[in-house]
Amino acid sequence: MATDYDSPRKTDDDSAEDSLAELRDRRADASSGRTDVDETDLAESLELPGADLSDEELSVRVIPPQADEFTCSRCFLVHHRSQRAAGRDDQQICRECAA
Template sequence: MATDYDAPRRRADDDIETDSLEGLKAAEKAETAVDDTDDGEIVEPFDVPMADLSGEELSGTVTPRQSDEFTCSECFLVQHRSHIAKTFSDSEIICQDCD
């Protein structure tokens, strides 16, 4: 027997006539129940990456911007002057990444 692979596939549920009241009742009975209950697996708690760190004290060395560096007006990162893409004024400099 030849099989038409381009024809839409039909399920057994599609054969039930749902145009009539009897067909709808039969379709209700044919539906399988979904079990949404917990499977009982214990899951370890995890820390959310964006957790509140307001109580934490950070320590590090902050170096001021050097004379050969600029602050990009788009991404606000301090970069070396060799990465300048556009200069609109002294206060508006855009780096190559943001260009």
């Protein structure tokens, strides 16, 4: 809630003027455990243009790691052996993860 610092502050006399019924209503609103629930599922009702991929087939050619490549044990990416961190014989770690 935004605060207007230029407005005059309430004094004790002003707070006494608040009606008891108004204070009870505020307390009931603040202490209600009810949560607002959106009845419509937004994810299902939202339709993006060109998003229908039901007829598409994924075809990717997977190439196994070559003899001069290694898989980093931290980021699990395949790197060329020139990217291997020096002094790490027990674990194969790339330079980016070692930094």
